[in-house]
């Protein structure tokens with residue numbers, strides 16, 4: 001089964017399934033295959049439109065994971081969930097070999113935080129499987145990205161990067177209805193950069209030809225906004241970012257607590273459908 005963006009609901013919620021010992025908010029919770037599969041099924045039951053499975057932590061300062069370790073973490077989980085659920089599965093990786101194995105195991109989307117630049121074989125792998133790709137912007141690499149991020153104009157710089165990577169994906173042969181872009185909140189960005197990008201969602205949606213994904217869930221800039229709230233106390237703020245992103249035209253939000261953002265999406269869907277139909281006039 002192939003994936004195209006058109007098959008998503010209007011406000012799509014991507015559920016995060018980190019099969020890592022060290023992700024910043026849920027590291028170590030879903031490491032065994034059974035625990036990971038159980039959590040994946042719970043995210044689907046909560047209304048996820050996509051399941052995003054990752055085996056390498058990308059939190060600031062994280063060390064890279066070997067290909068063998070990443071394969072061992074994610075492939076059995078993708079295999080089991082692909083057989084059990086009927087929503088698309090994405091593989092969160094920057095390695096073409098991991099993407100290849102996950103796509104063979106039933107995933108249909110590659111979520112690449114390096115914009116498919118870390119591995120020169122990535123776009124070819126996506127094309128070979130007729131898969132979809134999420135191209136995310138990151139300045140630097142996870143180990144060092146928060147050292148001193150710099151932009152002339154963060155919204156414009158990120159927008160131009162995402163346009164260039166979209167062109168590269170199309171040139172490589174990726175279907176244009178199988179490309180999603182993401183400004184990469186928290187990836188080589190200061191607090192001010194993250195705030196500007198969230199404020200710039202509408203401008204990004206306007207200037208980009210492909211759907212936008214926003215990943216703000218529990219990120220540290222929300223902790224800063226809430227005067228130092230711990231990771232576990234950032235859920236309401238995360239839902240606020242989902243509402244903001246959706247209202248400004250984002251197609252997908254990537255979150256840990258799927259039920260909360262799905263409820264928000266349902267409210268938006270009900271209200272905006274009635275408004276469009278003139279019911280509220």
Ligand code: PMM
Nearest residue numbers: 023024058111134136182184185215
């Ligand atoms: N954030 C994380 C990991 N992968 N992928 C995309 N496309 N966008 C993101 O914002 C993003 C990502 C880090 O968060 P996590 O450790 O909670 O998964």
